[in-house]
Amino acid sequence: MRTYNLDLTPLFRSSVGFDRVGHLLDSAFNSEAPTYPPYNIEKLAEDEYRVTMAVAGFGTNDIDITQANNSLVVKGEQSKTDSEDTFLHRGIATRAFERRFDLAEHVNVSKADLVNGLLVIDLKREVPEALKPRKIEIASADTPPTLDHQKKAA
Secondary structure (H helix, E strand, O other), rough: OOOOOOOOHHHHHEEOOOOHHHHHHHHHOOOOOOOOOEEEEEEOOOOEEEEEEEEOOOOHHEEEEEEEEEEEEEEEEEOOOOOOEEEEEEOOOOOOEEEEEEOOOOOOEEOOOOEOOEEEEEEEEEHHHOOOOOOOOOOOOOOOOOOOOHHHHH
């Protein structure tokens, strides 16, 4: 019998809003891969999420956040300085990065902040009214069916 070692963590670690599927896949295969920069994905409420990335050494001008379709892209690249500092040990990574997250439908960035080396991106699912479920009244035999425009005309 063959066993296949499937690593589905790239799907889970870069998706926001697919909580049930991600949780099922994560618990089924339970594997993690290291990434740079490190980040957390939190569920704050039913339709609110937060991505927190550790970006020590990067400023607001060094980070670019773009949302297109159902994709969130965070890019970081420090501006080159002409300083010739001599490091005895350089443990803070300053390399450029690009991190992509797949977003569920109608999940949009509500705000982004950079505080104490942490980039915090708040996301919110905002389903348009036209796509939300609506209650349909059922006419009974006692009341004849009426249309909205007939009610307005009366």
